[in-house]
Amino acid sequence: MSKYATGKHSKAISDRSGLEFPYREMVREWNGSFVHYTEFEPKQPQLEPKPIGGDGVALLQVRPDRTEPITTVMIPQDGFKTYQAGSGIINVNVPGHGLTNGTTYLFRGAPTTSPGTGTPTNPVFAYGSIPNFDGITGAQITQGSGYAITTGLYDNGARVTTDYALSNFFFFTVNADTATTGDIKGGGYGCSVGPITITP
Numbered sequence: 108m109s110k111y112a113t114g115k116h117s118k119a120i121s122d123r124s125g126l127e128f129p130y131r132e133m134v135r136e137w138n139g140s141f142v143h144y145t146e147f148e149p150k151q152p153q154l155e156p157k158p159i160g161g162d163g164v165a166l167l168q169v170r171p172d173r174t175e176p177i178t179t180v181m182i183p184q185d186g187f188k189t190y191q192a193g194s195g196i197i198n199v200n201v202p203g204h205g206l207t208n209g210t211t212y213l214f215r216g217a218p219t220t221s222p223g224t225g226t227p228t229n230p231v232f233a234y235g236s237i238p239n240f241d242g243i244t245g246a247q248i249t250q251g252s253g254y255a256i257t258t259g260l261y262d263n264g265a266r267v268t269t270d271y272a273l274s275n276f277f278f279f280t281v282n283a284d285t286a287t288t289g290d291i292k293g294g295g296y297g298c299s300v301g302p303i304t305i306t307p
Contacts, residue, residue, distance in 0.1 A: 121146055179215065179301030180204050187248070187294035189241045189286035190278075196261050197243065198278045201300070206256060206277060213253035216245065217297025240293025243284045248294075253303045254279040 114130035121128060121142045128143040135141055137150040182201050190196040206212065216237045220230035237245030260267040260276040267276075 177302050177305050179299035179305065180206065182214075182294065182298040182300060184296045185292040185294050186298065187237075187240070187243075188292045189243060189289050190261055191289035192287060193285050194289065195243075195281040195283075195285050196278055197248075197281065198261055198276055199256075199300070200276055202275045204258075204275070204277060204300075206258065206300070208258040208277075209255055211253045211255045211303065212300045213251070213303040214248050215299045215301070216249060217295070234299075235297070237298055238293065238295045241289070241291035242287035243281060243293070247281045247284045250282065251303075254281070256300075 117130035118127045119130040119133045119141065120126070121133070122140040123142045123146045126143070132144055133141055134144050134147050136147060180201055182199060186200045188198045188200065190198060214237065216235035219233055219235040221233040234249075237248050239245050256277040256279050257266060258273045258277045259269075260272040261278040266278075
């Protein structure tokens with residue numbers, strides 16, 4: 108294989124200026140020109156721009172949003188309380204209920220099962236009845252058309268609308284029954300309130 112001389116004493120002509128320079132001081136530019144190192148010009152960065160892609164829109168790890176199922180709100184044990192004797196107004200204590208004033212809701216008893224097809228091995232989900240209390244029947248509270256509620260607490264013949272009362276209490280008036288004594292709690296355990304129709 109052939110060897111090249113080192114050019115220790117040689118001269119070279121610059122492709123840029125045409126001047127003579129020591130051979131060993133010459134360099135090769137990006138475009139192939141053989142020039143003296145003092146004449147060297149680096150490649151203009153704009154000749155090779157870095158590609159810029161579009162803005163990222165999609166995420167790598169995603170989970171699609173879903174429609175939250177309609178659910179009921181649990182009522183604490185004996186959360187119903189009659190207002191006064193001869194009145195059908197019932198206050199309900201449900202801390203942080205989040206229900207909407209003036210909306211019609213359905214009251215339900217504790218969750219249970221019923222025989223379904225008539226055999227103990229094939230039960231179906233159902234809601235139990237609310238126990239009677241102070242002259243108010245559970246069947247009247249759980250009537251299928253529901254009741255329009257008013258948020259707040261009914262006391263001294265008026266609606267109490269403090270922030271605490273609005274977020275923790277609501278009341279409604281039963282259609283037929285009235286309280287016998289008044290100021291009596293009832294309803295038992297496991298009752299709930301929610302939309303008239305819920306999807307299982």
